[in-house]
Amino acid sequence: MTAPALDTSAITALIADATAAPSLHNAQPWKFRFHRGSGTLRLYADLERELPKTDPDNRGLRLGCGAALFNLRVAAVAAGRDPAVRLLPDDSDPMLLAEVDLTGSAPPDDPLAVLQPAIHRRHTSRAPFLEDDIPDVLRDGLCVAARLEGCRLVFPETWHVQAVLDLVHDAECCEAWAPDVRNETAHWVRTEPASETSASDGIPAEALGPGQWGASSPVRDLTVGRTVAGRDWAPFEKCPHLALLGTAHDRPVDWLWAGQALERVWLQATLDGLVASLTSQPLEWPEFRWAVRDPASAMAYVQMVIRLGYGPEGHPTPRRPVTEVLDIV
Incomplete structure (x- = not known):
């Protein structure tokens, strides 16, 4: 089933969830481009935010972008959409990491939706933890x-x-x-x-x-x-x-x-x-x-x-405004 077209506020909300993802040194090495006509969203690596000394092969950069992609999938499902993902869809453009078709409707029982409340609660905790075992x-x-x-x-x-x-x-x-x-x-x-x-x-x-x-x-x-x-x-x-x-x-x-x-x-x-x-x-x-x-x-x-x-939750780290990472065409 086809979902209604995404307006600017809806796609902005999805990207706000996507960019809450972790990344190496919180460099946030991602860019997004939404194509209104096709209802597809493209995720790109932002090489202006690479760490060439710490992460020379950009493995960590892609881990961060993958985390942002997962947040996007969760947010899309929670909004009633079925994100159809293609990884590395264009061999001629290695910076295009994923293409996500957001035109489909998600089933109401999709298990990803239950994870959405955790997106903005998840923070790195660099405090001491308790010695308690994890069940x-x-x-x-x-x-x-x-x-x-x-x-x-x-x-x-x-x-x-x-x-x-x-x-x-x-x-x-x-x-x-x-x-x-x-x-x-x-x-x-x-x-x-x-x-x-x-x-x-x-x-x-x-x-x-x-x-x-x-x-x-x-x-x-x-x-x-x-x-x-x-x-x-x-x-x-x-x-x-x-x-x-x-x-x-x-x-x-x-x-x-x-x-x-x-x-x-x-x-x-x-x-x-x-x-x-x-x-x-x-x-x-x-x-x-x-x-x-x-x-x-x-x-x-x-x-x-x-x-x-088990321990104290970590402090939030800053996030770039969605307007800096999202291009709508």
């Missing part, structure tokens, strides 16, 4: 969420968690000796609160969380060598709950699938009362990335390390 039923549900997007989510054993933490710390040491990477991070990470800057991207001071005593958690210190006024220090959980999200292959299309799976897992976790942060440092260094995967797992390529648990 198996919730873990299993998150694994199912990843599989529904063609990916795998595994919760590694204790020995493997420690190995991943060691790799995180090794990657942090490499970053400490890479001024170009540190400078790139400093461009996106603020040492002042959002109220003192007009920036509509990046990470403000209040979203950084406290500094960490010890080295038991994989929470990234985004302000190495810089002072954040009023920032506290705190001990973090000794045994963090980590999950590895991965794919069978490592192509651009797999990165888009992984981004969608990441957001589906995160929205489901939010509805389940969990909070999360992401760890990508060891995945940004080729000499470490291969070692992150569990050799006993069928997962060939780890795309993201997710820290999950």
